[in-house]
Amino acid sequence: MPKCKINGQEVEVAAGSTIIQAYKAAGIDICHYCWHPGLSVAGVCRLCMVQIEGMPKLQIACNTEVKEGMVINNTSEVVKDTVKWGLDFHLINHPLDCPICDQAGECGLQDQYMQFGKYDPEMAEAKVKKHKVVDLGPTVVLDAERCILCSRCVRFTEEVSKTNELGIFNRGDRSEIGTVEGKPLDNNYSLNTVDICPVGALTSRDFRFRQRVWYLKEADSVCPGCSTGCSVKVHYNEEGLWRVKPRENKEVNGYWMCDTGRDTYKFVNLKARLLSGRIGKRDQWQEISAEDATRSAGLKLRETVQKHGPDSVALVVTGQYTNEEYKDLLKFFTGELKSKNVYHWLNNPEKMKDFDGLLFRGDRNPNTMGLSAALAAHGVSSKWETLQSQLSGRKLKMVVVAGPENQATFPDMKEKIQMLSQADGLIWLTAGLNADLNQVGSETWQVPLKAYVEKAGSFTNFEGRVQPFKAGTTIVPQALTLSEAVELLAGRDLNWALRPKGLGGPKTNYAVTQRGTL
Amino acid sequence: METKLLTEHYGKDEYIKIDGYKKHGGYAVLAKALKMDPKAIIEEVKASGLRGRGGAGFPTGMKWSFLPANGEPRYLLCNADEGEPGTFKDRLMMERAPHQLIEGMIISAFAIGSKKSYIYIRGEYDHPIRVVREAIAEAYKAGMLGKNILGSGFDHDMDVYAGAGAYICGEETGMISSIEGLKGQPKLKPPFPAVQGYLRKPTIVNNVETLAAVKYIIRDGAAAYRKYGTEKSPGTKLFSVSGNVLKPGNYEIPLGTPLKDVIFNLCGGLKPGRKLKAVIPGGSSAPVLTADEAMKVTMDYEALAQMGSMLGSGAVIVMDDSNDMVDMLDVIMHFYHHESCGQCTPCREGTGWLSKIVHRIRHGEGTVNDINLVKTVSERMMGKTICALSDAAAMPAISFVTKFRGEFEDYVKKGNQVGGALHA
Known part of the structure; x- marks a missing residue:
């Protein structure tokens, strides 16, 4: 464990650490663009220059190993001058179009200029013209003029996704990022290049021009897209979620996440959601509050059990709820209703073990492991085939379904709805809207549930790692957590004072109605 | 004053072919060297004080001794990407005496224990590429290359790699990238090529003239070589x-x-x-x-x-006095702007910036501040990049505007009255 002195502060680092890692570990500011902890060292931005006692020339911190007793600083006049000029070199051919740039507000150039630069530019020449609005692939758009050629995206496709779509073409100040004809940037990790791009050169086609980042808030969460359970940040405002970005977690996802996972914000937003409770059947629906719908369903459920015994009801569960919710749900069903008819609805059983080698898994549920454990804990081991025979034998009067939150991962939705509606009554607990549910012929209660960002809890990922997360925001104020729904089904009351308030609905033309009025 | 050691037989056409070369003592030194201890050859080269003839002037023997001692495969690369404007000596050496280079290379390869070498020749050198390729084929035929050279048990293979015309491939790590099939861009140091070079294996890169000179150091001994030149710059x-x-x-x-x-x-x-x-x-x-x-x-x-x-x-x-210094610097700056590989920001942006400023001055659109700016920008480019191209652009810029400032000021004063080179 070599010790060194950084800006006068004694720092001890792991053997083999580079100086920039020591700066990061000690929390001392250092200017840099090309270095990224998840990628190899390129050493090309030349901004992390430090002065090391006993060395005649400045060294780059990213490629210099810390040696015992090194005395390092990046605050001397010569380093400051170098960094200032280094930033100017980055900016002389940069278009400085911040007002129309999507990266503004979270831009490395803006941030580091304010921190380390603040000079009067001396460049008076015509800037180099490069390509703009280049489609690198289906997800990413390039503005080559904004690019500072840090090569992070190129190294990402080389080292992480190992797809090698990107390269730097041409040389000198004519260099541009690009793809080879016929091989666009098209892989399930392409949007990571947008995250690691320190400037507005790479933008996400999904997100660009939709929101100014300074209007967005962010909350930590866990991605529900598959059983890997990457740590993520969700970015939202009162209109809903706008994007999902990876959050560093060395144990699970490193610095990355897949593009599929980034789509998980879509089923959370109002347009895709069931906004209130609904009771009825095909073409005859009554919209009532979530609470009333659940209470009414609970009455019917308990009445059925009293009249026909516990075997007349069944529970179908998907792997998309939290461990805490499973606990409450199964306690109620097996303990209070005394029914062992609990079935695990698997969406794509043949793909459950698939893995792309990086992050994305075939098990498209965040908590299959948690559900399996909960089922085992409650001594439930019903086979799906039994459900089929029970239904066709008309033994089941009521079926309760904790349906999928991310319905897109259930290709068999329509088929299963039809199958389950063979029961006399169907209580469908769901976060998302489903048109097929409105066509069900038997008596149905649709209860709106919260999506993952709206509740606290934990998911158990594929390797059994329990990952707790907090509630981020509330999109549908009425929606219940599965635990709350269970309380109401059991006929108990909720502590309404503890329920979070919604952030408000969509605001058309937000800029006109809100900004400029004092 | 002219001392023909390496160039002794350069006028003779027969010297290009292996038979003629042998007539003038060719490959005799190789036979001698193969009987020596490789370490003794390195010591001899060290003692001769031979310094790299490509540009940096680094002591050759010392460079060789940086190689790790273990038996890992290692490569010898001959840098014949003669790109420095004004230089045309390697071309002459390859055209007039290809076997001299090959012999020097085999001796050097034997000294450092390398079984494979490449001669990286710039793409524009069409004729030298052909001459050297022919000579290598002749050497194979004569048993100077391949398995068990001259019965010594030493195996060595040699090949020519033709560049595609980038100045930066003359920088040793840029050249290594190019031979590896990558874009010719210098690599970060450390690791240095002697530790991790071509294909991440220990690699020695030497200039054509350096490798050819090794032959004469082994032939006559370090002391004889030291008779030429000065104490610190022998030969x-x-x-x-x-x-x-x-x-x-x-x-x-x-x-x-x-x-x-x-x-x-x-x-x-x-x-x-x-x-x-x-x-x-x-x-x-x-x-x-x-x-x-x-x-x-x-x-x-x-x-x-x-x-x-x-x-x-x-x-x-x-x-x-018929040359115009502003004109000259404009040409030089255009060259470095064109040749910067674009990896490191100060060089990529700085070379373009300098070229634009000098070009503007040259066309009567400059100000006195622009002359100062050339110096300021150049100073900020020095010693800040992976390779020395940035310095190579900055050094002439600084010296031109400092030593011939008057000529630059004349352009500024004349303003748009400038028509053509002022000092021609």
């Missing part, structure tokens, strides 16, 4: 003299020869009525010398360094 060196002299060309002279003698005796002096204005002593990246400095300096590593310039690749560019 002879080929100088490519170009510009406004009567007899431009390649001249082999002992290091330490006064530049005055090179220009006014060897090269026949200037055209009648012309006056010496400036000399670039070591290729376009070497800081320019004024006429006064040029008359005083001797051509060795130390004297030139003392003068604030460098020996570089030995390309002497002579300028008389």
